Amino acid sequence: MRKLSNLAIVCWGAVAMLAFSGASFAEEGAVTANVTNGKNIYDNGKPDAGVPACASCHGENAMGMDAMGSPRLAGVGYAYIVKQLTNYADGTRNDQTMQQMNGIAKSLSVQDKRDLAAYENSFPRVSDNSDLKALKADGKPVGETSLGQALVRYGDKGRVSACMSCHGFNGRGAAPIYPKIAEQKYVYLVNQLTHWRDSSRANDPIGQMRAVAKNLTDADINNAAAFLSQAPDSTPGNGMELDNKSDMKNIKIVR
Numbered sequence: 001m002r003k004l005s006n007l008a009i010v011c012w013g014a015v016a017m018l019a020f021s022g023a024s025f026a027e028e029g030a031v032t033a034n035v036t037n038g039k040n041i042y043d044n045g046k047p048d049a050g051v052p053a054c055a056s057c058h059g060e061n062a063m064g065m066d067a068m069g070s071p072r073l074a075g076v077g078y079a080y081i082v083k084q085l086t087n088y089a090d091g092t093r094n095d096q097t098m099q100q101m102n103g104i105a106k107s108l109s110v111q112d113k114r115d116l117a118a119y120e121n122s123f124p125r126v127s128d129n130s131d132l133k134a135l136k137a138d139g140k141p142v143g144e145t146s147l148g149q150a151l152v153r154y155g156d157k158g159r160v161s162a163c164m165s166c167h168g169f170n171g172r173g174a175a176p177i178y179p180k181i182a183e184q185k186y187v188y189l190v191n192q193l194t195h196w197r198d199s200s201r202a203n204d205p206i207g208q209m210r211a212v213a214k215n216l217t218d219a220d221i222n223n224a225a226a227f228l229s230q231a232p233d234s235t236p237g238n239g240m241e242l243d244n245k246s247d248m249k250n251i252k253i254v255r
């Protein structure tokens with residue numbers, strides 16, 4: 001473990017240049033995204049290819065479900081969603097929750113992935129937050145939102161970087177690289193932070209999330225997830241744009 005993180009620091013500069021040259025995020029050439037095809041796959045799957053409807057696990061409005069550990073996809077970020085589907089397809093990210101996403105993503109074409117990401121980016125901004133009281137009543141450990149807010153905004157000097165420094169005010173997202181983590185589902189947030197911490201999720205291009213998560217305690221994870229799962233993302237602050245919806249100006253949207 002220790003060796004690995006030293007190596008990561010040595011490689012930091014070189015890899016950072018590569019990652020931020022845009023190679024892994026910006027799509028080259030004229031990109032078209034068909035929202036109608038995205039909605040069709042989202043609602044009905046691709047029965048011939050054995051792809052189930054995304055809605056069956058992510059919900060009809062793409063808000064995610066705590067009962068399944070599935071994430072919200074609406075408004076999380078166009079480029080980020082394309083990247084995750086690509087990572088599931090090529091095996092650089094493994095679905096450790098329901099073991100479904102790798103097979104599903106392999107059966108989607110490159111164009112399907114763009115169409116789905118564009119559809120998921122087209123939802124109006126609404127809240128459908130985790131019911132923390134119900135999760136607690138079910139025996140799930142739930143953190144303290146006030147402690148989570150402090151960690152998200154300020155971090156813990158010398159130990160944990162402020163989440164906001166990359167993910168934007170209250171975790172509202174900073175496309176194309178940093179996903180929206182505000183109003184993400186609680187169970188999914190806890191799972192991902194745990195996976196970043198033990199490096200069983202390692203598809204962050206330059207190891208930023210693994211570096212942040214390695215010092216998180218269980219309590220930090222539960223606290224941050226409790227706050228983020230309820231964090232309104234429309235509050236102005238931090239000099240960020242009010243609505244950080246993905247910039248789609250380089251993508252031709254067809255319906």
Ligand code: HEC
Pocket residue numbers: 041042045051052053054055056057058068069070071072073076081084085094095096097098100101104116179191
């Ligand atoms: C059987 C349930 C199920 C179905 C069907 C399903 N998903 Fe998922 N999806 C999940 C779960 C559970 C996760 C979290 C996996 C993990 O822990 O990595 C997930 C994760 C994702 C992520 C990662 C999101 C993020 O914030 O990083 C994307 C993108 C995604 N799914 C898209 C889709 C699309 C598009 C479809 C339809 C073509 C689909 N899913 C169908 C259960 C499902």
Ligand code: HEC
Pocket residue numbers: 071076083151152160161162163164165166167177178179180181189192193203204205208209212224
């Ligand atoms: C130095 C920048 C940086 C900081 C600080 C940071 N993150 Fe991240 N985070 C990232 C990047 C980059 C990704 C996307 C990785 C990828 O491409 O899969 C990410 C992804 C995530 C995800 C996965 C989201 C999803 O939809 O699957 C979660 C959850 C997350 N971060 C939570 C946090 C929390 C909580 C903190 C503060 C304790 C934090 N991050 C601080 C860079 C950062």
